[in-house]
Amino acid sequence: MTPPPARRRRTGANGAVPAHNLPRRGEVRRAQAITTYGVGSLIAVDHESFVVSGLDEADRSWSPDESPRIHERRLARVLGVDYFRLPPASDDTSKDGLRVRRFPVMHSCPECTELQRHRDFNPPAGRSVCGTCEVDLVPSRFVVACEDGHLGEFPYWQWVHRSTDRGATTAGQCGGKLRLRSSGRTASLRSILVSCTCERAPEVSMEGSFRRNALKDLGLTCRGPRPWLGTSAPTKDCGLPLRTLQRGSSAVWQPVLKSALSIPPWSDGRADPLAEHWDALREFDRPEHVEIYLKGAFKGKCPVPLDEVMTLLDAEREEDATDEVSPTFDQRYRALRNKEYERLRAGNDERERSRDEQFVCESPLGDQSVLDPLGVTGPMLVKKLREVRALKAFTRLAQPDAATEPKEMPLSDTPLRWLPAMEVRGEGVFLRLDEDRLGTWEKAPALAARIERMRTAHQRMLDQRADDPSRSVPSPATPRMVLLHTLAHVLINEWSLKAGYPAAALRERLYTADDMAGVLVYTATSDSAGSLGGLVAQGEPETLDSAIRSAVQRAEWCSSDPLCVESEASGTGGTNLAACHACVMLPETSCEHNNTLLDRALLIGTPDDPHVGFFAHVLGH
Structure with missing residues (x-):
């Protein structure tokens, strides 16, 4: 094939390189x-x-x-950036x-069956077609990745020649060309056939390429490719085992998302002009020193009054995770949640609000005592909220868990002072469980045994993901955490049926610790689904009482029972007990923990021990 003539490089005015027109x-x-x-x-x-x-x-x-x-600001400080x-x-x-x-980069032509790099097909500019056959090229269906997040091309040449040149690792050493075709007999990997024109190796199928040690047996390990960073990104041998993946598999890319609610005094937007100055302002304790810095930074025209700046600095110091010099990310993120819990419990008085206030949280008007028999207390109507979700990094092969920091890949080759993010504005309902009743319930021996099974399975999964098992994050599985998590799921399912919300339009936010037992259910989409006051109406005590009772009664029966309720382990790695897609699982966009650590027996009890259920009395047990 005659190669096309070299293209002349266009130049702009005065010989300058023109702007990219991609x-x-x-x-x-x-x-x-x-x-x-x-x-x-x-x-x-x-x-x-x-x-x-x-x-x-x-x-x-x-x-x-x-x-x-x-x-x-609260989320930016935790993630170490200035803004989003x-x-x-x-x-x-x-x-x-x-x-x-x-x-x-590897493509195949369905007409001539050649398998090679895209540019070697000599496609016309701007098109992805075979220069000879004039048919659309097909990108490789297979890629390889490692647990450190690197992503590379599938080694077709080594796969074809594995029986003849096992020690060779450079494609093209045999002088032949690769070809790929489908036998059409089945839709399995056995029907995808790869061959080489050198005839030194037989035609082989892709069957077996997804085995965990398939590429390791060829002597191949990860060399650290990062194609999203381009050719300028350094390639260092990683050495980890490679896994074969389908190009469209969800395991190829999983986002690491972190979010925060805008709460007072940060939620009116008045502090935004100071976004890039907080690190410097934190160095000063005296108002006069802060005033001098602001005059220099804004040339005497600071848009935020000094007393408000000092209030914001005090609020930020209150949220400091610990007295340690270098708190961990987990400690900082937990402190962020603690402050949200305090604000959701307290609400904000009308006198605190400005016209631009983005957080409106009020007590319901109805009689809250109707919720006492359920062990539910402190409902709050979050009539207005703003959540910022930031893409911190991403992982491959293993899903990031809300309770751990997996092996993350950065979004850029050089550090940036910002991250991509989006805003979600909506509403929600916040409720808590009665601490006295919760404390009594948590002491049940049968309950401790159930939670220990889940915790052990979850800890095993976290240890497997960690570089050093001795430094892995402890599992958050506790009786109150699993109870609140499962309660949030059944409430979301109930409101999706009774109040007209798609389940994917609602989201949970859990607040669990020794001194916290709350859950916020709020609108989770950036469109208009459920953002017209309907969710807030579900937080009125009488309506909420009816919803909880209905949700618990609905959770009493699952179409997979008795297998579901009597299950000894379910879910990923055995991290669930009585939980399946027929009863309490949600779309993963609605769940903070990827549908793990769920057990509806903690709501309703088990046939052998009904008192394990926190709401068993609702069912007459």
Whole structure:
């Protein structure tokens, strides 16, 4: 095949290189750029496949008009950044969008069956077709990844020649060309056949390529490729085992999301101009020193009065995780949740609110004593809230758990002072469990045995994910945590049936510790689903009493019983007990713990021991 003539490089005025005019390929919603198609993920557009590029050039390519800054000081402090940015729009009217790179590079032609790099097909500019056959190229269905988050091409050459040149690791040493075809007999891997024109190796199928040690047996380990960061990213031998994955598998990319509610005194937006100055302001204790700094930083025109700045500094110091010099991320994030719990319990008085207040939390007007027989107390109507969700990093192969810090891959090659994030504005219902009744219930011996089984299974899973098992995060499984978690799930299911909310439009936020036992259920989508006051109405005591009783009665029966309620272990790694998709599991976007640590027996009891259930008296047990 005659190669095409070399293309001349265009130049702009005075010989300057013109601005990039990159072709557009599809579109994604802004929320998807955080939760589904974030940095490092694979995205299929028509018959092409791309990896979303890192953020190293985002300061230049993301337009300030289409990618405005988002401020949430409490979350920014925990994540070590100054502010957040909304991902740019990617529709036809936008100036720019997310940058992507073609991946995987290996493609096959369904007509001539050649399997090689995309550029070796000599496709016309802007198109992904075989230069000879003029048919659409097919990106490789298979990629490889390691638990450290690296992502690479599947080693087709080594796979074909594994019986002849096991020690060779460089493709093309035999001088032949790879070919890929499907026998069409079945839809299994056995029908996908790869061969080499060198005829030194027989045609082989892809069967067996997904075995855990399939690539290890070929002498292959991870070399540390990071295609989302481009050719400038250094490649260092990682050495970890490689796993074969389908290109569209959810295991290829899992986001590490962290979120925070905007609560007073940060929730009126008045502190936003100070976003990049807090680290410096924290160095001063005396108001006069703070005033001098503000005059210098804002040239005498600070938009925030000095007394408000001092109030904000006091609020931030109150939220400090510990007295240690370098608190862990987990300690800082727990302190953030503790302060939210305090504010949700206390609410905010009308006198505290300004016109721009983004957090409105009030006590219901009805008689709260109707909830006393249930052991539920302190319901609050969160009539207005704002949540900021930030993409901190991502993982591969293992799902990130809310209680641990897995092996995370960064979003850029160089550290940035911001992260991509989105805002969710909506409403919610907050409730607590009575501490006295909860303390009595927690002492049941049968309950301790159930929780210990779950905790042991969950701890085993956390230890397996950790680099050093001795430093893994302890499992959060406790009786009150599992109880609150399961209660939140059945309430979300109940409100999706009775109040007209899609289950995926609601989300839980758990507050569990020795001195906390609360749950917030709130609208979780960035659109209008359930954001017109309907959820708040469910928090009135009489309505809430009816909803809890109905939810518990509904949880008494599962279409998978008696297998479900009598299960000794279920869920990922045995981290659930009486819980399945027919009773209490939710869409994973609604759950903080990826549908783990659930047990409806803690609500209703078991046939052998009804008193294990916190709400067993509702059922007459």
